[in-house]
Amino acid sequence: MAILQLALKSLWNRKLTFFITLFSIAISVTLLLGVQTLKNETKTSFMKSISGTDLIIGARGASSQLLLSSVFHIGNTVNTIKYDTYLTMNESPAVEWAVPISLGDSHKGYTVMATALNFFEHFSYANQQQLTTQQGKIIDDMFAVVIGADVAKKLNYKIGQRIVMTHGGGEIGGHDHDNIPYFVSAILAPSFTAIDQTLIISLEAMEAMHTDNHGHFGALxxxxxxxxxxxxxxxxxxxxxxxxxxxxxxxxxxxxxxxxxxxxxxxxxxxxxxxxxxxxxxxxxxxxxxxxxxxxxxxxxxxxxxxxxxxxxxxxxxxxxxxxxxxxxxxxxxxxxxxxxxxxxxxxxxxxxxxxxxxxxxxxxxxxxxxxxxxxDHQDTAEQRVARLFKLKPQNINAVFVGLTSPQAVLGMQNYVNNFQDEPLTAIIPALALQALWQFFSVAEVALNIVTVFVVLVGLLGMLSIILMSLNERRREMAILRSVGAHPGHIFSLIIGEAAAVCFSGIVVGVMLLYVLLFVLQAPLAQHFGFYLDINMLSSNDLLILAVIQLCALTIAIIPGLLIYKTSLSDGMSIKF
Amino acid sequence: MIKINDLCFSWKNTPVINIDRLHIPVGQHLFIEGPSGSGKSTLLNLLAGVLAPQQGEISVLGQPLSELSGSQKDSFRADNIGFIFQQFNLIPYLSVIDNITLPCSFSKKRKTNALLRANGGDLKSEAIRLLNALGLDDNALFQRSVNELSVGQQQRVAAARAMLGSPEIIIADEPTSALDSEHRQAFIKTLFEECQKENITLIFVSHDKSLKHHFDHCINLQEINNVNTKESV
Structure with missing residues (x-):
C-alpha cells in the first residue's frame, strides 16, 4: 500500500493538473448520470401520464395516435366516435365507469379538452393519484372551465376570469369562439401530466361552440x-x-x-x-x-x-x-x-x-x-343563455376513458370494442400503449447514450494525455524509486494507481455534483417546465456505469503505465535528460 | 564482496563497458575515477542490476546477478545497496523523513535493520539519528519540503537514506559535485565515518581527482575499461 500512498502524494504534488483532470471526469460523469436520470425520469413521468384507466376507446386507427391525442393531447384529432357509442359503452356490464373526451379547440396554444364532470372523479395519474384543485371549485356549470396549473401560471389566470376558446389547435389562425366566453372555476394542482397544459370544459359547451353557426345562436x-x-x-x-x-x-x-x-x-x-x-x-x-x-x-x-x-x-x-x-x-x-x-x-x-x-x-x-x-360577476352572453336553454347534447367525441369492474375483463372488453358493430372502434390498454410508444423514443435514447459515452471518453482521454505529459518530468522520480528498490511493476502500478485515484475522485465529485444539480434544478424544472424530477439513490445500473468508467480509466492507464515501465527499465537509475 | 569477470555491455550495439576483472572486498572504500562519459553510470547500473550485461558475470555479496529475475534484482538492490547521486536525489513531494525511510517501503530487511538500530524507536527516530550523525540537527528542517533544503543539506539527506537500515554497499555517484569544497570535505568525512561504523562497502565514483587522497583504493575506469569510450561518445 506504500505505492498507493506514494501515488496519492505524487498526485497531490501535481494538484493543479490533478484537479483539472478530476473535474473533467467529474463533469462527464455528472453529464452521463444526469442524462440517465433525465431519461429515466422522463420515462417514468411518461408512464405516469395515466393510471387507473383500463381502456381508452377511440375511432379505428393506430393505437399510438389514440394514446397521443387522448392522453398527451398531441396531434390532430380528426376521427371521432358517436356520443351514443359512449352511452352504449357506459351501460356495458363490464364497465364500471366511462368518461367521454372531446378535443380540437385550443386556448392560446393550450389544449381545450371537453369532458364530463365525472372525469375528475375517475381520471388518475402516477400512482392512482387524482387531480386536485389548488384554487376554486369544480362546479357543474356549462361554461365553467377548469384550467391546468401551467395554464394558470403562464397566462396568469385567476378564478372567475373570462376566457375565450379558439377553434383548432394553433395559437393563431383559428376561429375565436368569442361569443361564448368561459369563466375559470378552478385551477388544478400540478400533476406533471398533459393536464397541466390543458383547459377542461364541459362537453355541452364544446358542442355549443361547434354547432353549425359556431354558437352564434342569435336568439329564440x-x-x-x-x-x-x-x-x-x-x-x-x-x-x-x-x-x-x-x-x-x-x-x-x-x-x-x-x-x-x-x-x-x-x-x-x-x-x-x-x-x-x-x-x-x-x-x-x-x-x-x-x-x-x-x-x-x-x-x-x-x-x-x-x-x-x-x-x-x-x-x-x-x-x-x-x-x-x-x-x-x-x-x-x-x-x-x-x-x-x-x-x-x-x-x-x-x-x-x-x-x-x-x-x-x-x-x-x-x-x-x-x-x-x-x-x-359572471354574466352569460345572449348566446350562452340560449345555449343553456338548448340543453345541447354532444354528437361526437374523440375518446372514452373506461374503467372496468374487474381487471380480468380488459382483454374481453378490448375485443368487444374492437369488434363493435355500430361503428369502427379501437380500444387500447394505456399501460401497454405507453410502453409501445416509448419504444418510439428508443432511437433518441440510443443517440443520447452515444453522446454521453463519448463525453466520458473525452474525459478519460483528457486524463490519459495529462498522465502522459507528466511522465517525462517524472522520470527522475521514477529513477529515484528504482534506486531504492522499486520494481518497474511498482512504477507501473504507481501510474495505474494515480489514474484510479483521479477517476475515482472524479466519479465521487461527479455524483455529488449531480445531486447538487438535481436538488437545485428540481424546483425550477417543476415550476417552469412542468417536469417533476424525482431524486432517487443511484440505481444498480448507474453503479454499473460508474464501475465501467473506473475500469475504463484503469485500462486506459495501461498505456502510460507500460510506457513508464519501459522507460524505467531502460533509464534505470541514471537519468538521461 | 563484488566480483566482476569478463564483463561486456553494449548500448544499442555500441560497446560501452568491457572489464576483464574487478574485485572489491567487503568494507573497502573504493574510489573509481573517470571523466564524464567514461561509462561510470553504466557500471553503477550494472552493479545495481538495473542493467544486465550481454556477457560476463557480476556477483554481489556472493550472489550472481544473472541468476536473479528482474524483480528479484530489484529486491536484492533494495536490501543491500544504498545510492547517493550527484543531485536531485530526493522525491520532491515527500518530506525529509519520508524520503529517508523510502527504502523501507521496498525492503523488509532494511526496515528490520533500521528498527533494530533505533533501539525500540520507530523509523522516524532512526532517520533523525542518521541526520544528526550527518550534522543535520535542526528538527525544524525535517518538516520542510525537501525543495527548501540547500544542496548540501539535500545530499546529506540522501546519504542518510542510503545508510538507513545498514545496506552492505553504498554506491555514491559524484555525490559532492554540487557542493563547494568546504562542504565537500565535511561530507566525505561524515560519510566515511558512518561507513566505517557499519562496515559498509563504499564505492565512490567521481571525475574529481582531488578527492582521491581520502581513499585507500583507487581505480581509473578508463584504465580497466577496454572500450575506448572517448571515441564512442
Missing part, C-alpha cells in the same frame, strides 16, 4: 330581431333581461284582446295606464299598475319606458342579481300575475300556452341568475 325564434338589436347595446346580461321583457311584450302584441292591450299600454306609460284604469277588467290591471308604481317609486321614473332604461343599466341588473325579492323581480312576478289575471278573465287557449311558456322561461332565467351569484 320569437325574439330574434330584438336580441340582435340588443347585441349592440353592450350589456349582455341585461339584454337577456330586456329580451324577456320584450318577448313578454311581443307576446302581448300577438294578443288582440282588449284587456291585454290595455295591459300593454300600462307597460308603456303610467298615464296611459291610468287612462285605462276605468276599464272593466281593471282589477288585474290595477295589480300590474301598482307593481309598476312601486317600481316607479323605486326608480324615480315616470313611465315604463324609463323603467326599461333602468333595466338596461348595469347597476340595475346587478341590483337585480343580488336581491332575490327585488322590485324588478317583483315586477316580473307581478307581470306574471297579471297574466294569470288575464287567464282568469279570458280563457284564451293560445294565451295559456304562452303563459306557460313564459313561466318556464322565467324560471330558467331565475336559475341562471342564481348560478351567477355563485361566481360573482
Amino acid at each position: 325564434p320569437n325574439e330574434q330581431t330584438i336580441s340582435s338589436e340588443a347585441e349592440h347595446e353592450g350589456h349582455e346580461g341585461h339584454k337577456a333581461h330586456e329580451d324577456k321583457h320584450e318577448s313578454h311584450e311581443g307576446h302581448q302584441s300577438h294578443d288582440s284582446h282588449d284587456d291585454h292591450k290595455a295591459h300593454q299600454d300600462t307597460h308603456e306609460s303610467h298615464e296611459e295606464h291610468q287612462s285605462h284604469a276605468s276599464h272593466d277588467d281593471h282589477k288585474a290591471h290595477e295589480d300590474t299598475h301598482e307593481s309598476h308604481e312601486g317600481h316607479q317609486a323605486h326608480d324615480s321614473h315616470d313611465d315604463h319606458k324609463a323603467h326599461e332604461d333602468t333595466h338596461e343599466s348595469h347597476e340595475g341588473h346587478l341590483a337585480h342579481a343580488s336581491h332575490d325579492g327585488h322590485d324588478d323581480h317583483k315586477a316580473h312576478e307581478d307581470t306574471h300575475k297579471s297574466h294569470e289575471g288575464h287567464q282568469s278573465h279570458d280563457n284564451h287557449d293560445d294565451h295559456k300556452a304562452h303563459d306557460k311558456h313564459q313561466g318556464h322561461e322565467h324560471h330558467d332565467d331565475h336559475e341562471a341568475h342564481e348560478g351567477h351569484q355563485a361566481h360573482d
